[in-house]
Amino acid sequence: xxxxxxxxxxxxxxxxxxxxxxxxxxxxxxxxxxxxxxxxxxxxxxxxxxxxxxxxxxxxxxxxxxxxxxxxxxxxxxxxxxxxxxxxxxxxxxxxxxxxxxxxxxxxxxxxxxxxxxxxxxxxxxxxxxxxxxxxxxxxxxxxxxxxxxxxxxxxxxxxxxxxxxxxxxxxxxxxxxxxxxxxxxxxxxxxxxxxxxxxxxxxxxxxxxxxxxxxxxxxxxxxxxxxxxxxxxxxxxxxxxxxxxxxxxxxxxxxxxxxxxxxxxxxxxxxxxxxxxxxxxxxxxxxxxxxxxxxxxxxxxxxxxxxxxxxxxxxxxxxxxxxxxxxxxxxxxxxxxxxxxxxxxxxxxxxxxxx
Ligand SMILES: *Cc1c(COP(=O)(O)O)cnc(C)c1O
Numbered sequence: 588x589x590x591x592x593x594x595x596x597x598x599x600x601x602x603x604x605x606x607x608x609x610x611x612x613x614x615x616x617x618x619x620x621x622x623x624x625x626x627x628x629x630x631x632x633x634x635x636x637x638x639x640x641x642x643x644x645x646x647x648x649x650x651x652x653x654x655x656x657x658x659x660x661x662x663x664x665x666x667x668x669x670x671x672x673x674x675x676x677x678x679x680x681x682x683x684x685x686x687x688x689x690x691x692x693x694x695x696x697x698x699x700x701x702x703x704x705x706x707x708x709x710x711x712x713x714x715x716x717x718x719x720x721x722x723x724x725x726x727x728x729x730x731x732x733x734x735x736x737x738x739x740x741x742x743x744x745x746x747x748x749x750x751x752x753x754x755x756x757x758x759x760x761x762x763x764x765x766x767x768x769x770x771x772x773x774x775x776x777x778x779x780x781x782x783x784x785x786x787x788x789x790x791x792x793x794x795x796x797x798x799x800x801x802x803x804x805x806x807x808x809x810x811x812x813x814x815x816x817x818x819x820x821x822x823x824x825x826x827x828x829x830x831x832x833x834x835x836x837x838x839x840x841x842x843x844x845x846x847x848x849x850x851x852x853x854x855x856x857x858x859x860x861x862x863x864x865x866x867x868x869x870x871x872x873x874x875x876x877x878x879x880x881x882x883x884x885x886x887x888x889x890x891x892x893x894x895x896x897x898x899x900x901x902x903x904x905x906x907x908x909x910x911x912x913x914x915x916x917x918x919x920x921x922x923x924x925x926x927x928x929x930x931x932x933x934x935x936x937x938x939x940x941x942x943x
Contacts, residue, residue: 588898589901589902589903590903590924591902591905591918593721593772593878593879593905593917593919594721594748595777596771596775596919596923597775598777598922599833599923600923601833605828606776606825610825611824618817621827622818624831626812633784634759637785637786638785639782640808641781641827642782642803643781643821644803646767646772647677648781649781650677650746651677652803653765654683657789658683659712660683660684662678662684662686662712662713663686663701663708663713664678664686664714665687665689665701665714665715665727667690667695668720668908668909669909671720674744675687693723693725694874695728695874697728698728698732698734698735701736712742712792714741714743715744716744716746717746718745718749718750718751719748719753719754719877719878720876721748721879722909722911723869723870723881723908723911724868724917729756733762733763734761736762742792743764744764745765746767747767748767749878750876750878751766751773751782752773753847753878754847754850755844764786765784765786767781767783767784770829772921772922773850774833778826779823780827785805790805854876856926856929857920858880860929861880864933864940868880868881869881869883878920878921880918880919881911881917882915882916885940890906890914890915891906891907891916894916896942896943902931904932905918
């Protein structure tokens with residue numbers, strides 16, 4: 588089966604090989620060396636001097652961590668689809684008040700919308716932004732949104748789960764207080780590891796926070812990191828080793844700009860291919876995601892039917908998500924993927940559509 592999924596995605600063979608090694612203790616010299624080297628590689632990748640924590644959880648763990656460490660009463664969530672909604676749910680389920688900015692599905696949050704909402708709700712402590720909303724294949728203007736939030740003096744939390752690794756993110760320059768991702772998306776590593784940078788300001792907020800829990804306590808993680816002890820609890824060592832390998836491979840292959848360009852080229856090949864078949868993309872023009880294409884199913888055809896028929900031909904795409912389940916299907920371009928397979932997939936899609 589060839590994977591065009593949106594996570595977990597196909598992993599690089601070199602990554603899988605690295606992960607197959609015998610275990611060692613997370614307190615051993617070997618792990619600590621791997622840990623600190625990986626953190627340094629990530630800091631360089633994200634252009635940040637902030638702390639980078641490697642949680643033994645999926646990316647959503649960082650949503651909970653943002654809320655519990657840094658939000659006492661209320662948060663503003665930009666909702667462009669299912670994952671923005673999840674952030675709001677996480678905040679609400681922790682008893683925080685949630686203000687939502689929710690443009691029509693398929694449209695980005697604009698800096699003007701955010702500015703207006705922050706004028707109306709000066710009480711919120713933080714703004715949560717989904718950089719790349721995987722459910723609708725849309726990318727938000729993160730840099731501009733973060734600038735607006737900073738003008739209002741708010742903390743900025745970024746769900747970069749399906750963008751980190753696949754497109755540019757400059758944590759320090761853009762003023763992102765917490766910026767997190769998961770191993771199983773653009774880095775092409777199996778699931779189980781969450782990656783996130785945390786700013787000094789976020790750490791200061793955490794210091795004052797009461798009842799923030801233990802597992803995701805930023806200050807606990809900071810202390811272990813600072814004392815040279817790595818992680819407070821057992822680390823997902825194989826995933827960290829896999830991530831370390833892909834970060835070094837990216838450097839060998841030509842650096843992160845080369846890698847982002849590779850994603851763009853794959854994405855363009857897919858987009859041009861589906862447009863040649865007479866299909867259109869769901870999101871507003873100019874905001875199409877560089878890591879996942881959300882495609883409108885043709886008139887009279889169900890998205891899930893296309894997904895199922897493509898599976899029968901050996902290609903695992905992704906179904907539409909949430910409200911768009913029936914109307915769309917998605918094609919990811921994350922992880923390990925060859926251009927030749929993109930062309931074969933497009934050929935199979937052409938035959939599938941002709942047969943329906
Ligand atoms: C996949 C995804 C998530 C969920 O990540 P988990 O690792 O499953 O917790 C959150 N946000 C976005 C944008 C995603 O694509």
